[in-house]
Amino acid sequence: MKKALALIVSCMLLFVLAACGEDKDAAPASGTGVTDTGVAPEAELEIIATDYQFDQEEYTLKKGVPVKITFNNKQGNHGVMIPALSLQLDSKNSSAVVTPDKTGTFEISCSIMCGTGHTKMISKLIIEE
Numbered sequence: 001m002k003k004a005l006a007l008i009v010s011c012m013l014l015f016v017l018a019a020c021g022e023d024k025d026a027a028p029a030s031g032t033g034v035t036d037t038g039v040a041p042e043a044e045l046e047i048i049a050t051d052y053q054f055d056q057e058e059y060t061l062k063k064g065v066p067v068k069i070t071f072n073n074k075q076g077n078h079g080v081m082i083p084a085l086s087l088q089l090d091s092k093n094s095s096a097v098v099t100p101d102k103t104g105t106f107e108i109s110c111s112i113m114c115g116t117g118h119t120k121m122i123s124k125l126i127i128e129e
């Protein structure tokens with residue numbers, strides 16, 4: 001009898017834990033798509049994607065200036081990946097505030113296998129002093 005009770009209690013515990021887990025997963029979906037790093041942006045940059053290119057060949061940012069980067073998927077299904085900023089955006093998670101901490105020329109590429117032109121979707125990110 002005690003065993004049965006213990007089993008029921010542990011089942012209930014599992015259920016409660018599972019329910020908590022679901023809540024956590026659901027939270028980001030109802031968010032605004034903005035990754036809040038607690039830093040107020042001083043600049044904004046929009047990257048627009050179409051089949052199969054980004055709207056600019058080069059994007060320029062300033063080192064040390066927090067910038068809100070917004071990804072705008074106008075055509076097709078693309079994402080943007082900027083390894084130098086540890087940043088990846090797509091239509092679901094479309095905006096983030098980052099602060100570039102190094103200067104140089106880096107690569108921006110598409111993060112989603114979007115089709116025949118995928119490998120051509122490369123632009124430059126220039127971070128100036």
Ligand SMILES: [Cu+2]
Nearest residue numbers: 110112114118
């Ligand atoms: Cu792609």
